[in-house]
Amino acid sequence: MKLVLNPAACDGFGFCSEIVPELIGMDEWGFPVVPAGPVPAHLGPAARQAVNCCPRRALQLQPEVRAG
């Protein structure tokens, strides 16, 4: 699974970064920096929680699809 952020929907509430700081960083303007790569298995549940806690529904967990 990977995290996908819709930057146009995100309003920088920052809950996601508080829930999984190991995965989601915060830039100097208060907006989450979401890694492009796969979510490590042990952080899966926390990532799911971060997705569920986003007030703007800006964060999603998506299966990784190979482009082709």
Added chain:
Amino acid sequence: MTAVGTSVDTARLLTFFGEEGRTTLPLHLEAYGPLPAPAQWAPGWAEHLMAEIERSGLTGRGGAGFPAHRKLRSARSAGPGTVLIVNAMEGEPASAKDRALWQRSPHLVLDGAELVAGVLRAEKVVVCVADDREPVAGLIAAALAERRPRGPPLAPVEVALLPGRFVAGEESALVRAVAGGTGIPAFRPDKSVPLRVGRRRALVHNVETLAHVALIARYGADWFREVGDPAAPGTCLVTVSGDVQRPGVLEVEVGTPLGHIIDRAGPSGPAQAVLVGGYAGGWVSSTDWATPFAPAQLKTLGATMGAGVLVVLGAGGCGIRETARLARFMAAESAGQCGPCLFGLPSIADDLEQLADGRADGVVWERLWRRVALVDGRGACRHPDGVARLVRSAMDVFAGDAAAHGQGFPCPASNAPSVLQLAAPVAPGKKDMYCI
């Protein structure tokens, strides 16, 4: 076949360039001959035209450079009823090629639009013009009026005046505006998902691309490929401005060396660099002027053909100051919907201004680099990515100047008049959350 560089002989789109006035329908027909009627190719005419476009190697001339036939095939396979959107927004301040086409070859664009509408069995064609370019809408209306006596077109053509701003010409922003919404870019994680106007599928083509389609339909793919770069055939329109004696729109073969194009516009004096592609483009040093104006070769310099913009910076200008002005403009032109763009671009502009003033210490320098990396790829559209590319290219091309500025020695040119035409920034449509 003409040699690369002698592009005056290869004018295809701007045949009447240099004469006063508009190319009327009789003049157009005299120059290019009649448009082959679809009936002549029946029943497989659409397939035939798409195959010719594929063989021609035509790519979109709006900036993205996507193969034209792939967009067409994908839209056609979805069945009839597509809305064909003709992108004539020309939000790039330094570009004048769309205006030049409507002035010189409006019927070529409309021929291309009609053909593509026919291929798609489109419901209608919507020609989108920025509302600050009303004279252009007048030119289009005049051309459409001339065509009316020939009978109904393959699809009805409408002209839409939409709010003009830098990001308004972005594909998804344009489709949203045509659908009656606000013309700001949409977040599209999967670009293969088609854009829609209501339930209708939408296809966006740039005006220059359509004009080329009209020529390919008449003269074929082999003719189209006679000039240009083997990997990027044909001609393209380039708007040259800045420190040149004859700023304007030129038609050149794709692959013409940058220096040749600039020479045609008559440099005002020794030049140090050129901004290639557009305001979110890349600076290219005058030492690289042998580089062909073609996608693959420009890519090696971190630049793209973009909207065909070349802004020449003379030896008396300051690349750092100009880049700071560009960054400030781009910051003001942000749609304001993504945090990293809304806040990051003004921060980058601040840092660049400090650097241009000679007030930047090591902290500012490091912060600028960090911020450039921080905005890159973090918007719904590619507006912030363009600024990142611009700043990186400036730091590369003007590396010596940047170092001197960073040590507190701004060049005397940092207060020289700008080579840029920066339109008055439009107030960004901020989300209510950020309104103060």
